[in-house]
Amino acid sequence: MKLETNAILLLVVVAVFMFLGSYFTMVVPLMDARLNAPSKDARPYTELEMKGRHVYQKEGCVYCHTQQVRNLLEETQRYGMGEEETFKRFGIRALIQAPPSQPGEFAYDQPHFLGTRRVGPDLARVGGKYDNTWHINHLRDPRSTSPGSLMPAYSWLFDKASQPTPDAIALVAYIQKLGTNYKWREEGVEQARKLQGISAALPFKEGKQ
C-alpha cells in the first residue's frame, strides 16, 4: 500500500530493481574474461574476408540467417557433417555433429551477426561445407543449387557476363571463413578415425556379447 501511494518511493524501488536486473544480466557476464578471449583456432579476418563481411551486412543476409548453433541435438546434427560429406572429403564414413557456438569464436566479430530469424539455415558452421563454385552459383541463382529455395538471387553481385564481381568473391571468402574459428571438421574426423580404428581392432562377433 505504502509503495503504491508514494510515487517517489515507488520510483526509487523500481530504479533499484532495474539496476540489479541489468547488473546481474549484463555487467557480470561482461566481466567474464572467457567472453573476450579468442578460441584456440580463432584468427582475425583477412582483408578480403572483412570486405565480404561488409557485403554480408549491406545485403542484409542477417535478416534470414543466424550465425549461432545452439546446444540442441536438432541443431548440432543438422549443421554437422553426414556420412556422404565425410566420405567425399575425408574418405571415412562418420556422423559428426557441429559443436555449439562458443563465445571465443566471435572474438573478432564487430558487430556480431548472431541474428534472431531463420528463414534460411544457420550459417555458423557453413565454412567448408561447399566449394566456392557452389556458393557463386547459389548467389547467382539459389534455385540452381537448391531447388525451391526462397533465397533471393543476388544478380547485382554479378556483371553483364554473369561473372562474379569483387564483392561476390569477397562474400564467398567470408562465408568460407564462418565456423572455422574452431577446427571441428578436422577434429571430428580425427576422433572418428580413432574410434573406428579401436572398434575394428576389437574381437567382436555379431549376435554374441
Ligand code: HEC
Ligand atoms: C529471404 C531470406 C534470405 C536472404 C535475405 C538470404 N538467404 Fe541465404 N538462404 C535462404 C534460404 C531459404 C536458404 C535454404 C535454401 C537454399 O540453400 O537456397 C538459404 C541458404 C543459404 C546458404 C546455404 C546454407 C546451407 O547450409 O546449405 C548460404 C551459404 C546462404 N544462404 C548465404 C546467404 C548470403 C551470403 C546471403 C546474403 C547475400 C543470404 N543467404 C541471404 C534465405 C535467405
